[in-house]
Amino acid sequence: MTWLGLYNYWIVVVLMMAGFYIVIAQGNLVKKIIGLNIFQTSAFIFFISLAWREDGTAPIVLPGVTAYANPLPHVLILTAIVVGVALTAMGLALVVRIHEAYGSIEEDDIHQQDEER
Amino acid sequence: MTEHLPALQVVIALTAAPLVMLLNRLPRLAWGVTLAACWATLAIALLLLLQVSDGGEIRYEMGGWAPPWGIEYRVDGANAWVLLIIGLVSAVVMPFARRSVEQEIPADRLGLFYSAFLLANAGLLGIAITNDAFNIFVFFEISALASYALIAMGRDRRAVLSSYQYLIMGTIGTTFLLIGIGFLYIMTGTLNLSDLATRLEGVTDTRTIRAAFGFIAVGISLKLALFPLHLWLPNAYSYAPSMVTVFLSATATKVAIYVLLRFVYTVFGFEFSFVELSMAWVLMPLALLGIVIPSLVAVFQDDVKRLLAYSSVAQVGYMILGISLASALGLMASTVHLFNHAITKAALFMAVGCLVYRLGGVSLSRVAGAAERMPWTMAAFVVAGLSLIGVPLTAGFVTKWHLLQAALMDGFWPVAALLLATSLIAAIYIWKVVEAAYFRAPPDDAREVREAPLSLLVPTWTLTAMTIIFGVWAQLPISAARNAAEALLGAPQPW
Numbered sequence: 069m070t071w072l073g074l075y076n077y078w079i080v081v082v083l084m085m086a087g088f089y090i091v092i093a094q095g096n097l098v099k100k101i102i103g104l105n106i107f108q109t110s111a112f113i114f115f116i117s118l119a120w121r122e123d124g125t126a127p128i129v130l131p132g133v134t135a136y137a138n139p140l141p142h143v144l145i146l147t148a149i150v151v152g153v154a155l156t157a158m159g160l161a162l163v164v165r166i167h168e169a170y171g172s173i174e175e176d177d178i179h180q181q182d183e184e185r
Numbered sequence: 186m187t188e189h190l191p192a193l194q195v196v197i198a199l200t201a202a203p204l205v206m207l208l209n210r211l212p213r214l215a216w217g218v219t220l221a222a223c224w225a226t227l228a229i230a231l232l233l234l235l236q237v238s239d240g241g242e243i244r245y246e247m248g249g250w251a252p253p254w255g256i257e258y259r260v261d262g263a264n265a266w267v268l269l270i271i272g273l274v275s276a277v278v279m280p281f282a283r284r285s286v287e288q289e290i291p292a293d294r295l296g297l298f299y300s301a302f303l304l305a306n307a308g309l310l311g312i313a314i315t316n317d318a319f320n321i322f323v324f325f326e327i328s329a330l331a332s333y334a335l336i337a338m339g340r341d342r343r344a345v346l347s348s349y350q351y352l353i354m355g356t357i358g359t360t361f362l363l364i365g366i367g368f369l370y371i372m373t374g375t376l377n378l379s380d381l382a383t384r385l386e387g388v389t390d391t392r393t394i395r396a397a398f399g400f401i402a403v404g405i406s407l408k409l410a411l412f413p414l415h416l417w418l419p420n421a422y423s424y425a426p427s428m429v430t431v432f433l434s435a436t437a438t439k440v441a442i443y444v445l446l447r448f449v450y451t452v453f454g455f456e457f458s459f460v461e462l463s464m465a466w467v468l469m470p471l472a473l474l475g476i477v478i479p480s481l482v483a484v485f486q487d488d489v490k491r492l493l494a495y496s497s498v499a500q501v502g503y504m505i506l507g508i509s510l511a512s513a514l515g516l517m518a519s520t521v522h523l524f525n526h527a528i529t530k531a532a533l534f535m536a537v538g539c540l541v542y543r544l545g546g547v548s549l550s551r552v553a554g555a556a557e558r559m560p561w562t563m564a565a566f567v568v569a570g571l572s573l574i575g576v577p578l579t580a581g582f583v584t585k586w587h588l589l590q591a592a593l594m595d596g597f598w599p600v601a602a603l604l605l606a607t608s609l610i611a612a613i614y615i616w617k618v619v620e621a622a623y624f625r626a627p628p629d630d631a632r633e634v635r636e637a638p639l640s641l642l643v644p645t646w647t648l649t650a651m652t653i654i655f656g657v658w659a660q661l662p663i664s665a666a667r668n669a670a671e672a673l674l675g676a677p678q679p680w
Contacts, residue, residue: 091353104356111363118371141370144319148363151326155356158333162349169342182343 076117083110095175097166101159108152115141115148187232191245191258194229194268194314197222198307202300209296216283219299223275226310230272234265238668240677244316252316253377259316262672266520266665267313267443270527274435275306278531281644282428285538289426290338298338302432305331309440318366318376318452321444322359325408328440329355332433336425347420354407354417361404368397369452381452389457398462401448409441411505412475415498422494427538430490434497435531439523442504446516449508450673459511468509473603475502480610489547489618490537493530496573496614499607500526503588506600510591513670513678518587520673521666525572525580525655532569532648536562539637539645552618554627559636563622565649570615572652575608579656583663 083106090103119141127139163173170178201222208215236243242261246252260268282302290298308328312321333355337348370376372393373384388394403414410418418438422430449458458464476499483495504526507519539562540547540555556563572579585604592601636642655662671677 088357091357097349100353104353107357108360111360111367114364115367118367141367147319147323151323154330155326155352158330159349159352162333162337162345162352165337165345166349169345178346182346 074117076113076120080110080114080117083107083113097163097173097175098160101156101163104159105152105156108148108155112145112148112152115145188245190229190233190236191243191260191314192247194226194233195258195307195311197225197229198303198310202303202307205296205303206300207296209293209300212287212292212295215296215299216279216286219282219303220279222303223272223279223306226306227269227272227276230265230268233260234269234665236260237262237265237672238665240668240671242672253375253380256320257316257377257379258314259379260314262665262668263446263520263670264313264443266669267440267523268310269665270439270524271306271309271313271436274432274527274531277644277647278428278431278535281431281535281538281641284638284640285427285542288542289340289428294338298335301331301334302429304328305335305432309436312440313443316378318369318378318381320376322363322366325359325362325444328437329359329408332429332437335429335433336421338429339424339426341424343420344424347417347424351417351421354414358404358407358414361400361407363404365397365400365404368393368400372397378447378452382454385453385457389453389461394453394457395462398453398458402445402464405441405445405448409438409445409505410498410501412471412479412498412502415475415479415501418498419491419494422497423488423491427534427541430494431531431534431538434494434534435527438497438501439527442501442508442519442523446508446519446673450516451675455511455674465509465511468505469600472502472506472509473600475499476506476607477603477610480607480614483614484610484617486614487549489540489549489552490534492614492618493533493537496611497530499611500530500573503584507588507591510595510597512591512595513674513680514587514594515591516673517663517666517670517680518584518591520669521587521662522584524662524666525584525652528648528651528655529569529572529579529581532565532645532652533573535641535645535648536566536569539565539641542637542641543634549617549621550628553621553625555634556622557627558634561642562637562645563619565642565645566622567615567619568649569652570619572656574611574615577656578653580652580659580662582656583659587663 087103087107087110091100094100094103119138121135121137124135124137125133127136167173170181172178201218205215205218237260242259245258247256286298305328308324308331311324315321333348333352337345369381372388373381375381375384407414422434479495479498483492486492504519504522507515537547540552543559544551572581575581575585589601589604667680
């Protein structure tokens, strides 16, 4: 069962596809944002997983330890998480404005309203 | 002082943004600071372009940390050219912005608006100048987040919806880019683009690197609105405030094209992208479809802004077509078109901005008869429109000429024929607007309008005049574009 060895990456693939599917298939604007979050999170787990190293410990200097996990991807993902939070906030703020303007957050409903005008 | 120019290129706009936000209650001062920042940006971009015009490069270690550990800024002929485009458009659009923005944005949000504009500007400059793959992702998101806010400030309620759609598609694009960068990092352990290029040489024949290439190419294609990933663009450009449309249409997609070029040529290398993965055979059909279909769609649009937005998708197709020819001449045609299309489309959208300022909207029925009362605005539209079509003595012709030559050199006769045919389609949709404005009577309920104020006309005509100047004296953009192409190919070319 060696193909299950790196099971982190299978989780990444499943999360990525699930998130992507939600973004495409859902008509509800808030659910789309949630899907986008899951999609982005899969990329974060992907980065953190690739920092792993066999028998490596946390990247803190300790006597007698020579193998460390790579800290750089962790730091990159801290930045990416901040970007993700900003995007979620921006997206939700837009949804609030859309709700004020259309009285709905269902995509079909909104497009119908625009066509009727 | 001059050794810090690469850092200042980004930092000036980035630090001016929070300052302008604090000046929200003093909109005139906020505008003045933004204007000063944009002009300083243009001045620095010009200085950088002059420094690298002999084919050299400038390397700047951010905070004194040596690459590949620290973030490095690197300027060569290619990105100095892109920096100049961004600097020029932002410097010309700011004088235009004052009255146009005052009319379209509520008075209590002007400072916030300019602040978001500066952030978008800084983000685009950062993408162009940095030599660090992860830094590109971060700057992409900075400019994208600010652009979403800018687009959502449009007066129509559909502006918010189109901003939301742009956010969804843009985020998928940048996340793809992030995943691709992760794959590159696994294989090489570096994020510095120059360092990546050297370390990739031994490992390109692996599935990981091919996957990285796929993710990065698709992610950036979303950002540059390559057909059929362009769906966010027409809505976003149609409903955004006039000034935002001018700025984004001239810069955002160009910067994304530059990033594609940088990854394809500098990081992965010509051999891997075009020979091993036959990228041209994917790009060329998409580019051709992207030229023909959006051009045809543009013909049937009723709203002038929307018509020009679809034409932007087609123009991106021309740039991608030049890349897909996989020759030095094709690449040079694309890089010169980055500039020529930026000034042409910015001039057109500015003329439309003048029309919006006086008429309130730009559906064809409202534009009817406008030429009589706004002769200077419509004259600018006609001249810039000729450049868009590619009539001789305009900037657009310079591009089409080189693109035709590049296509014929490789024996792509049908492509060359298609180029001429699509120029005719462009003539049709520009003519539709001209016909309405010059030969139709104004609607009965038309407002009494005068010519647009000088503060709108002068920037419009500055860019319009440039489309003629760089069409007649084309040597300047051509030599800069050749320099850019040589920087990307990494070797001098026998032009």
